[in-house]
Every structure is written in structure tokens, then in C-alpha cells.
Amino acid sequence: MEIVEGFVRARRKFRNPAVTIGNFDGVHKGHQALIEHARNYAREKEGETVVITFNPHPVKVLCPDCNLKFITPHRTKLELLEQYGVDVVWIIPFTREFASLSAREFVEQCLVDFVGVKHLVVGYDYHFGKGREGNIILLEEMGKTHGFTVEVVPEVIVSGIVVSSTSIRKLIQEGQMKTVTTLLGRPYEIRGPVVHGRGRGARMLGFPTANVRIGDYVPPRTGVYATRVTVDGIKYMGATNLGYNPTFGDTDLSLEVHILDFDRHIYNKVIKVEFIEYIRGEKKFSGIDELADQISRDVECVRQLLS
Template sequence: MQLVRGLHNLRSLPGGSVATIGNFDGVHRGHQAILARLRERAAELRLPSCVVIFEPQPREFFAPEQAPARLTRLREKLELLAAQGVDRVLCLAFNRRLRELSAAEFVHAVLVEGLGVRHLEVGDDFRFGCDRAGDFAFLQKAGVIEGFSVEAATTIEVDGERVSSTRIRQALADGELTSAERLLGRSFSITGRVLHGQQLGRQLGAPTANVQLKRRRAPLNGVFTVSVRLDGETRVGVANIGTRPSVRSDGRPHLEVHLLDYRGDLYGRRLQVTFHQKLRDEQRFASLDALQAAIEADFAAARAYWRL
């Protein structure tokens, strides 16, 4: 899959494309249906498929403190899009210049001049351009003039409700991992590199890997049984994700993972942490002894879950 950062890098790319536009946060089952249709239309027209995404996501640009927790960082999103068979991703910097483009300017600069779009897949509630003035009807009219077709993406429902990133965030926040898995089409995971931490876990006899989140807020909170991909193998353990109220906290979310029966050095390694069952909420303990007792109980619960 080819990644193009910014419209200026599209000038040397030949031919047209079949495209879709969106945040694609989580690349969930609804997104997967859009991408399946995108591949079909690209094959019919013998053109590359292209997904247009924004970085940061628009709500993160307008109100970073109130923006919802991300399901996927950019790197994770790109890996998931590649796994869906996307040929090209155009990642546009969402900044003041892009925000001020009118709907007509966006169509001309991005879709016509930038991508040479022949067919566009978007949701019928899609809005774009300055003050969100552009909509599905606007795209249909522009397509007639510019020579591209526009099709409304198929809505996917699970248990009678539309699949959405918002619904998945709520399921994760509620600790309903099975529900989140049905909506995502896979178990929820977070990937990051292991950084040096405070090493409190080591002092308590429970060394943990401090996995870099690169998020303002995490989509889930608490203590979980997890599996971790490491050196092509899957290991199991326990993870705490939250603000660590029992120790010196900086108020930011942290992901700490303990691998059961593992003694190797994980610093600098990139781990994929998959969440399976919530054991409890994160809580503040009155003493380190109380914290250590809770950690030991968590390990016992994880061993029972994994039948170790």
C-alpha cells in the first residue's frame, strides 16, 4: 500500500482512482463494508483504490481537549487499511488552510486535480468543506459536472444498531469487550513501543512494560487480561490502563503490561496488546501493600482465565 502525505505529493502520480473519505477510526465492520465496495468498484474500473484520511482528525483540530479517545493511532490505522487491500492512502494535514477550503474548492483540489476520482464512495451523511457546507447531494452534482460517480456507502448494523466508532468507544468504556469485538470484527488492541517507566512494578515483584500510548485519552480504563504479540509468538498477561491514581500521576493515560512467566528485556520493543476480559476498574489504594495485594489477585484471576 502506498502512503501519500499531502496533496503536493500527488502531482507525479499517474491515472485516476476510486476513492472514499473519512476518519476510519478503528477500521470497524462498517468501514470494512465500505472498503469491500471500494475494492469492487476499483476492480471494475481497473483503477487503484484510495482512502482519504485526515491527521489530526477534524474534532481533534477544533477541540483537542474534548475530542473522543482514538480507537487507532495513525500507524495502526494504516496497517489495518493495508490489510483490507487498499492501494493508496492520502493523508491530509487538517489545518487552518484545509479547514477554510470551500466544498467546491475541496472537490476541485482533492478529488479532481489531486486524485482524478472516477468514482467516490461516501456515507449519505458525509459533510465536508468550510463550515461543513458540502454534503452528499453536493457531491452528486459535482460528479455530474466533473465526470465521476458517487455512491452512498452501505450501512452495517449489529443487533439492530448502526456500527460506528462512537458505539465502539462506549462499549470499550463500559468494559464490554465482547460487544466491541463484534462491532470491530476483531478483538480490540493497542500497539506501542515499550518505554522506561517508574519501575514501581519491579519493586513490587511485578515488573511491567510501559507501552507508549501517544493519546490524550484512552478508549478504555481498568485492569484486563491481555495477550501480547512478541517475536512472532503470543504471550499472555495482565494490563492496567489509566492514570495510575495510587502512584505519582501526571494525569495522562498509561498502559502497563505484565507478561506472566516472562523474564526477558522488553525495552524498545514494539508490542501489540490485545484486550480480552476486564478484571476490575482502576482504583486508588491507601498503601503499597494494598496495591501489591490487588496486583497478586489480578495475576491469579488472569491465570485462571488463561488456565495456567
Template sequence: MSLSDTSRFLVADSLDSFPAALRGGIVAIGNFDGVHRGHRAVLDAAMGLGHGTHHPVFAMSFEPHPRTVFNPARPVFRLTPPDQKIGMLRVCGLDGALILPFTKDFAGMEANAFVQNILIDTLGISHAVTGYDFHFGKARQGTPDYLRAAGANHGFGVTIVQREEDEGAEVISSSRIRDCLAEGDIAQANGLLGYRWFFDADVRHGDKRGRDLGYPTANLSLSEDCPLKQGIYAVKVKVGETWHDGVASYGRRPTFDNGAATFEVHLFDFAGDLYGRTLRVHLIAYLRGEEKFDSVDALVAQMDQDSAEARAALAALQPISEIDTQLLDLAP
């Protein structure tokens, strides 16, 4: 199915399926991986232009990531895979999203063809909003200045949003957030995102060792290219429509087998079968690195301490933005 309508939010995955309801609208263009604070400056500018008008506001994005297409041997880790990105765009309040397939042929399109064939003929846009570093078309010839001139020539408005900086005057970027995850700096990553980073994963069978230790866990697999630092985390986990606090260990279990990396989640005060369920896990705090213990008793004692620290971190949880409040279903 190429087009869905869920509570007014329209999603199309090709130009052929682009809905008439979005034609003539204001388009925010970008990759939007992570839908972080910098991206939301672009989205907010578009929604501000659409406020009080009859123009729909939608995002145009691309899949897979262009860097992955040009260098498939080194795929880019996605902060928000396609389904999660669409969900985040919806939470931001847009009317819809157009997710175009990114191929080498698409990248080789002349900039004037992108403007004429896509923006004008198919989308019929009234206004385009992009970030300061957005380029399009063959050899990246479609610069922000090129887009401004095209808009003036063809009768659509253009807004270029300047770079968004954090409180330390450093630019906010998806690459920087990936680096923060790799360093275990969850507080910084979440601050740059403007919400707690999350992932979705299916529960699979493990060795059930946690149950024997008094800490039954749900075993999850992260993508092979995930750079997340191995260690212990305080987490909030959504099971169906219900939220649970928990503590998680991501690593190779050096005290036991030093095997393949697994993300193991222990939900506090939970009893039930999670096998085959899909969990949404939000990382709240990084507690410590992975360690090897001399005995099972020493490991359990540390797990008790980790649980206490995770409970304390979760008890002090405060939303860092309106979107964070929505994602975590926190009381305002």
C-alpha cells in the first residue's frame, strides 16, 4: 500500500501515489534522520508558513540514506529508520510525508528537472523550506541559492533555514548524535534530539540466565551497524499501550560467554510473557560500562545497585520538550 490516511496524516512512497490533498502545499525538504532539533527548525518554519492558511504542510524525505546508496559497504546507521521517521514527522504536526526512493538515477537528475518535474508538475508546491546545507540534483548543483532563484522564476516561495546550534553554539547534526550514542553520552544525544532516543525490536528467546539470577530479561537485537556504547542503561519501555520502567544491559555478557552483543531489558514489577512482542525502548540514562565479575554473587550485587540507580533516574524524569512529553506519554 503506497498511501495511508491515519488521523489525517497522509503518507506516500512515490510520486505516482502523491495524494491530491497535499498538492499545492508547503513542503519541508530534507533527509530528517532523527528528526532532531535542527530538522524541527525546518519543519517548524514550514508549519509557521502554513498556519492560518489553506495550504497543507508536508515533508519530503528520501530512503535509503544517500550516503548508504553511494557507499553500501559502509551503510549509515539510522537514528530513525523509515517507519520511525514517519511516526516522528506525524508527531511534529505535519499533514503528511512523501518518502521518495533514493537511487543513483534519482541523484543524477538535473536540478532543473527536480524543480520542474517534481516540485512544480507533480507536487504543485506553493512554498519550499529547506536547511542551509540542502543540495539536490546532479553534482549537487541544486544549492539553496539555486532554489531561491527557481522559486522566483516559477512563482513559489522559498525559505532557507539557517543552522540550528545547541547551547554551546555547536551545530546540531545527525552525525554528532550518532557519535554521542557511540560514546555513551545519552544525555547529550537526547538533548540534541529534543527527545529520548528510542528503537523498536522484537523479543526473542535467550538463554534465560537472567531468570535464574532473579532478573528475567527480554532479549532484543539491535542492528549490526548500531554504534551504541555497550553498558547499562535506565530505560522506559512501551509494551503495547502500557509503559514500564526498567534497566537494560547491552553487551556480550563477559562474566559468562562473551557472545554476540544483545540488548537485555529487565522491566521492574512486571510479570508476563513478552516473547514475540515488539517493544519500544527509550534510553533515559547511561549508568556504567559493561564489566566482567569474578562471581555470580558479585554480578547480582551490582545488578541490584544498577536497578536502584535506574529507578532513581526514572523517578527524576522530566520532559525535555513537548515532543518528548508526547512520545513518553508524560503528564505536562
């Protein structure tokens, strides 16, 4: 997959480009439908599938105090776009200056002049340009003028839910991981470096944990999850707690992963935690013994769910 960053002129003309545009947070089944339609056109015309996306996310620029959390960070998004068969990704640096482009300027400068669009695939509710003034009617009008066709993909509904990044973020925060997996087409994952925790897992409870920095990921509902954990390309079962450790009176949110049948030191190593199923909510226990007994039951539950 070729990655073009910024407005430096591409080294070559794209071949019959079929283009789709978006933030693609999650690269969920709705996004996958857009990509599939663009790929179908590209195959028919011996062209290339081109995705236009933005970094940073527009909300980070236009509403910096909104504290938006993400389903997929930028690097993971690019990996997924390649996995789903995209040929070229053009990453536009999103700034307030860029946000001031009118809808017509965006079409002329970005789609026509820079990419040379032949076919444009958009979602049913697509709006763009300054103040979201641009719409599908404008795209079709400008397509006739500039020689490109417009294809509108209807909403994707899975399990009675309209698939969108907003709906998936909400489901993650509710801990509904089975539904999230269905809408994404894969489990929700958090990747991060293993950092030093308080050392209670192995020393006090007999269950060593890898403490993972969450960063800008959407935080799931607090509680215990059955997870799959990838370390150095190998997957393991995991009993994962996200919460505030009320038994110990902590106040910071922490992600602690007990990797089953694993005894290596992995500090500073980046691991991937896939959330498969919510097991139980966070609870304050009377003491260490009661907590250790519950963790033992959690681990057994994970084995039964994931074996």
C-alpha cells in the first residue's frame, strides 16, 4: 500500500482512481463497505483504490476540549486499510486552514487536481467542506462538470444497529464486546507498552499482571474481561481488569492483564489486548484473600470461554 502524506505532489498519476473519504476510526463494517465498493470499481477499470483520510482527527483540531477517544489510533488504522485491500492512502494534515476550504474548493483542489478522481464512493449521509456545506447533490453536480461518477453506499445495519464509529464507541463504553466484535468484524483491541505497576499482582495475589498504558483509546466499561493477548506475535488467553482497584483505594484508571500460562518479563514491550467478552463488574472486596479467590474464578471462567 502506498502512503502519500500532505500536499506534496504525488510522484505519479493514479490509475483510474476510485476514491472514498473519511476519518475511518475503527475501520468498521460501514467503512469496509465503502472500501469494497471502491475496490469493485477499481477492479473493473483496472484502476486503484484510494482512501483519503485525515491526521489528526478533525475533532482534535475543531474541538480540542472534547477529549475524543479513538477506536483505532492512526497507525493501526493504516494497517487495517492495507488489510482491506486499499492501494493508496492520502493523509491530509487537518488544520483550521484546511477546514476553511469550501466544499467546491475541496472537490477541485483535492479530488480533481491532486487525485484525479474517476469514481467517488461516499456514505449516504456524507457532508464536507467549511461548515459541512457540501453534500451528495453538489458532488453529483461537480462530477458531471469534472468527469467523475458518484456512488452512494446506504447505511450498513448489523444486529439491528446502524454501524458507525459513534455507535461502536458507545457499545465499547457499555462493555458490549460481542456486539462490538460483530460491528467491527474483529474484536476491539488496545495496544500499548507494558509499564511498571504497583507490584501487587504476583507479590500479594499470586497472579502477575502486565499493566498497559491506555492512551487515547476508548476506555471500555470498568470490570473484568476475557481477552486474547498477543506478545511477540503469539496469542495467549488473558483475564483483564480495567478499573480503579477499589479494594486498594486507587484513584487512577488502570488496565491490568493476567496472561494465562505465561511467565516472562515484558516491561516496555508493546502488547495487543483483544476484548472478547465482559465477565463481571468491578467490586470492592473485603481483603486480599477474597480478591485472590475471585481472580482464580475469573481465570477459570476465561479458560472455559476461550478454550
